[in-house]
Amino acid sequence: MRDNLRFLLVLGIFLTLVAVLLIVGGYGVFHALEPDQQRALISILAPHGELIAEIGLLVLAILGIAFTMAYQVYVKGALKVAEGIRITLNANPGHRLATVGPAELRSLAQAVNEMAERGELLAQDLEAKVAQAKASVExxxxxxxxxxxxxxxxxxxxxxxxxxxxxxxxxxxxxxxxxxxxxxxxxxxxxxxxxxxxxxxxxxxxxxxxxxxxxxxxxxxxxxxxxxxxxxxxxxxxxxxxxxxxxxxxxxxxxxxxxxxxxxxxxxxxITETFEVDTTRDMLLQSLTEGSRAALANIRAAVETLTAYPDCEPIHRDRFLQVIREEARMLSGKLDKTSLDYADSLKTRWPLEEMLAVDAIAAARRRIESRLGLATLAEVLDDSLWIKADSYTLVQALTYLAGRLKDEYGVQDICFNLTRHARIAELDLLWRGSPLSQRTLSEWEMEAMRAGGEDSPLTLRDVIDRLAAEIVYMVDQERQRSLIRFLLPTVKPTRVALGAPVRIGESRPEFYDFDLFHQAGQTPELDERLLSELAYTVFDTETTGLDPAAGDEIISIGAVRIVNNRLLRFETYEQLIDPGRPIVAMSQTIHGISNKMLRGQPTVDKVLAQFHEYCQDTVLVGHNAAFDMRFLQMKEAQTGVRFTQPVLDTLLLSGVLHPNQSSHALEAIAERLGVTVVARHTALGDALVTGEVFLRMIPLLAAHGIRTFGDAREATAKSLYAKVEY
Incomplete structure (x- = not known):
């Protein structure tokens, strides 16, 4: 806005100066004439005064148009060149100026591009040397x-x-x-x-x-x-x-x-499970101790009496022996109950870990071959199936079944299959020979597992229940084989997703930043803080439509954090929301979210409460953030969640940095700053692009003298786009 006012002021001064020069020049020529010539000139021009004024205004208009064209070509063109140079220096070394306009500007742009090309080559060479020097540290x-x-x-x-x-x-x-x-x-x-x-x-x-x-x-x-x-x-x-x-x-x-x-x-x-197990064990020990004390005292008294009076009458001797038998039976019952309770306590201590199902099969095959002497085979094994299990007890269960088949049915070899059925892993134990009755399998399930020289107080049913699995007996009529099938729930491998190996040369994971040892904590006094020091939450929303006042709702929120000038891609937030109303057809074509995708998703009150916690102690950043903030503000009364964090808008910042550019859309800004646009018009995708754009804007803002949060807030408040309301 200030540039337009400046241009109008300069144009007015130019036209005024031209008009004054014309008037002064005409006045000088008129006074240089003789009196008779002056009177003759007046008599000639006086009848045509209106025409002369119109011609003068036309000349001024032509001069104004010419001045405007020259300003747009030379002054605006030079300003665009200056903006492009700043982008190349501070944000995107690969940015190149467009060689358009008059020959002088084309020559200047070409020279700047050649200089930028040479500078980029030198920078790449320097970066290669720095990278080589830092290789061991990385x-x-x-x-x-x-x-x-x-x-x-x-x-x-x-x-x-x-x-x-x-x-x-x-x-x-x-x-x-x-x-x-x-x-x-x-x-x-x-x-x-x-x-x-x-x-x-x-x-x-x-x-x-x-x-x-x-x-x-x-x-x-x-x-x-x-x-x-x-x-x-x-x-x-x-x-x-x-x-x-x-x-x-x-x-x-x-x-x-x-x-x-x-x-x-x-x-x-x-230590939750350990605490519960220890508590159970202590209660069992206390119960055993207190419950056994009276029985042992009665047995001891009876034995001492019989020892002290060996010649007592038979009726008294039988009474004392009866006391000993009853107390011993009662004590034996307590011990059995305590043993059973301890076995139940033992079950709660089994650690369930995510593992590949094929690894459990491989371990079972080794154990069966070494402990039982049975040959094992594998036909179809899906090596992509992950399960959550205690591998030791699962292998024990498979070995136990193989041992029972060998001992009672004379089976000589066992075959394994592993396939997927929807979200279930089907682990098959197959053999040729006598079929197995369902009653027999039920009996095996309830007996303590003993196989390969090892005894366990646990039953096959205990293992199945702990794994949240099922076991069935089937017959493969086509191949004339019997099989016992374990139906095991599959899981997503979080260890793979979260703990992928780090290879040398890759960027370091964003799980640590030792520079934070020397960085001050978040404080309310943000205006004096440097932009590079603050923590940010960059966010975006997708909605059912564009009018929150008419009832449109948020259907998706995506966000990513920036800490210490780093975009933390491992600390993102993404959540769909059930809006309770249908999506406008035009909006659906933009973000691709359908009504079906939102069924069963959390409601906005639950999501905003969690998102508010995610944004804690940060500055919010968005592109055209006024639109997103309006949707959040409309939900304050319903949810009780108020977003009072300060906000920066990349749309406004772009207007401050590049007032001479024709577009401030997110795609245009990303292209200028060399940011690759991925997953556009998804909440998280747009948040990631906005975060990359904002990080590249920080050094550009510093080059304009905008270094602190207060500087950025004041600069954006004067932008034309800051006047837009939703």
Whole structure:
């Protein structure tokens, strides 16, 4: 807007100057004439005064048009060249200027492109040398990431302000809850730059830190703290905590009592099942102890009496022997019951781990061949099936069945098949020979498993129930074979999805950022903070239509976090929402979300509550964010969720950075800044593109003198697009 006003002001000055020059020139010529000539000229021009004025205005209009064309070609063209140079220098080295316009600007653009080409080659050469010098460091970082992802314990590392700067998958998913919407979302609170106090009570951590510092001051060998806390889902988490000291502090602490730390490390272990099992065991021991004391006392008294009076009458002797028999029977019953209860307690301790079903079959084949001497074969094995099982007891069950078939039916070889049926893995144990009755299989299910020299207090039915599986007996009439089929639920391999191997040369996973050791925490005073220091949530929504006031609803939210100038692709948020109303046909053609896809999805009140938690302590970023924020504001009364976080809009920022560009659509900005557009018009896809665009805008904003959040807020508030309301 200011550029247009400036242009109009310059145009007015130019036309005024031309008019003044014409008037002054005419006035000078008129006064240079003789009086008779002046009178003659007046007599000639006076009747044509209106025509002369019209011709003058026409000349000024022509000059104005010519000035405007020259301004657009030379001044605007030069400004576009300047914007293109800034983009090349600060955001997209591959950006090249369009060689259009007059010969002078084409020559300038070509020279700039040649310089940019040479600069990019030099930068690539420099980057290659830097990358070579950093190869060993990156290798160590990637090894750290790989090791962290494979640890069986949850690990969190925080800086002195309690901001998370390292975590592993186990901490985020296995120990602190599921990322599922229905599971309360503690996992959503684990992320780089987030506060640990959202998970663990502040006073509890403060006490642990105080304890460790006191031990460090006493120069104790192992200054650690341990405590237990409960998650929102009611899980018990045991924490071992240690301080992180800098090299200088660690060296000087024993001598001078310096106990300040850079942060702390927490290892986390879920002890919920262990706690329950230990409680059950203690109750069993107490029951056995208290229940046996009276019986043992009665037996002891009867034995002592018989010993002291060996010549007592037979009727009294029989009475004492009866007491001994009854008490012994009662004690035996208590022991049997305790043994049974302990076996039930043992079942709860089986660890269920995600594993490939073919790995369990391979282990069973080895065990059957070595322990039972049976030959094993495999026909069809689907190596893509994952199950959640205790591999040891599953192999025990397969070995047990093979042993019973060998001992009772003389089977000499066993064959395995593994196929998928919908979400079920069908694991078949096949053999040739005598058929098996369903009654026999039912009896086998209820007996304790004994095979290959090993006894187990567990039954086949115990194993099946624990695996949430089923077992059936069938006959393959075509091949004249009998089979026992295990129906096992399949699972998605989260270890593959979350703990994929890190290869040298790949970018490091975004599960840690040690630069956060020295970064200040989030504070309300944002205006003075540098844009590069803030944490952001970049988000986008898809809706049933474009008019929230007319009842259109949000149907999808996607978001990604930016911390320490890094887009955390491993900490994304994506959720469909049931809007309770049909989608406008035109909107459906844009985002591709159908009414069928939304059936059964959570409602907006549940989703916004979780999304608000995801956005905690961050600045919101969106493209045309006023549209999305209007939908969120319309839901405040219904959901009670208010998004009061400050907001930055890449549409407004683009208007500030590139006022001379014709388009500020997300695709156009992405093309200018060299960002690849993927999954356009999906909430998460647009959020990821907007995040990449925003990161490339930060150095461009700095080149314009816009470095702090306050600078950005003031600059965007003056933009023409900031006046648009929804």
């Amino acid at each position: 290798e160590e970082k990637n090894r750290l990431a790989a090791l962290m992802s494979e640890l069986s314990q949850g690990v969190l590392v925080c800086n002195a302000d309690g901001r998370i700067l390292l975590y592993n998958e186990r901490a985020r998913y296995a120990l602190l809850g599921s990322s599922d919407l229905s599971s309360a979302g503690t996992a959503a609170l684990i992320g780089l730059g987030r506060s640990i106090f959202a998970i663990v009570e502040r006073n509890l951590l403060a006490h642990a830190l105080e304890t460790m510092r006191a031990r460090l001051e006493k120069n104790e060998a192992d200054p650690i703290a341990q405590f237990v806390f409960t998650t929102r889902t009611g899980e018990f988490i045991r924490v071992r905590m240690a301080l992180v000291l800098g090299a200088t502090k660690a060296a000087s602490a024993p001598a001078d009592g310096q106990t300040d730390s850079d942060g702390f490390v927490m290892t986390l272990e879920n």
